[in-house]
Amino acid sequence: MACEAWRDKLDLYADGELAPADASTLNAHMRTCSDCAADALARVQLKRSVAAAGNRYQPSAAFRARIAGSVAAKPRRQANWWWKVVAVPALAVLLISVVANFYVQTQKARQQRTFSELADLHVGMLASAAPFDVISTDRHTVKPWFQGKIPFTFNLPELQGSEFTLLGGRVTYLEQTPGAHLIYQLHKHEISVFIFQDHGTNAANLPPGSVHALSFNMEGWRQDGLRYFVVGDVGPGDIEALSKLLRGAS
């Protein structure tokens, strides 16, 4: 190929855009043609000079910071978005816990009130000149006595073989609801057993399990739509023993 034909390709050669086959042919040509070789070298040198001269201006640090800030603004907004993703549930949890705490505190207060009321009923019975409306050690006498006086019925345990004795019973009221108040005896200690309907709103608020306060022990549970409370100044073990007998009665 004549030099003239190559001249048009020298720029492509210098720019690295010449097809590999053409480039190797041109290389071979330049080994024998000093004019073309010198021309190619000049073009490469011009490229280098322009590259060196063209890399001239540097942005200021302040301008760089401004652009970086404006470009990073979007990710920051995204970070805000993530913050919301975390914060909204966190706030929700906080709100729920505040409400729950309020509810628990209210419940606790109500439970405390119920416990106090039951303790009062127990103490009132102990202090009363006529503690029983029905005096009998026989559960088959006491249970029927309540018929018509309270809106429910219940079973009482067989006490034979135990240390507990049934003394009698009376009608009582807790939060305007009638219930049965039974009095048992253990080694001179009197123990009150309260039975109410389980409305889920009244005395039912008292937590199941045993409570110890004001030197009284108490145990409460739910059973067959009824709410049972055992209150007395005997030890927790004795309260539990009587509770167990009552549970087994139904």
Add this chain to the structure above:
Amino acid sequence: MPDQRLSTTTFEELAMPLFDQLYNFARWLTQDTAEAEDLVQETYTKALRGFSSFQIGTNFRAWMYRILRNSFLSSRSGLKTTVAIDDEDKEMILVEPGPTPESLAIEQSNREVVQQALGELPVHFREILLLCEVEEMSYQEIAQALSIPVGTVMSRLSRARKTLRTLLQQKFAGGPHGV
């Protein structure tokens, strides 16, 4: 084209490494620091806004340069250059410098002269030389950045180089304190 979208974090990662070069390019186009900053600022703002429509697989660098260049062309100083670009087919008739390689053995010490010559070139010659020599873009990339066919890239590059050589020859002929 896949409808894949890049996150904005990726925009920052892609765009900030180009910052220095884009500024250099903008400064060469506008020949003014404040205008260059405005142009780069506008480029990043537009690019960030349009990034959701940027397709993966497209050349990001060429895309950024295209935004910058289009912004420049619609700017006040850019509008003045439009005529020259539209006039491409009626190129000024150049003095054929001929193959005089010796005169073109430009040393590093002549850097200022080359810079002066680059600054005197019409914008469409200056920009294509910067993209090719400074940015070392391929013809394909230049075609994307300037929105012109590859064939036009080659012919415009060739004319740009001839014009630059002529300018340099004039300057060197005029001696160190030349024209």
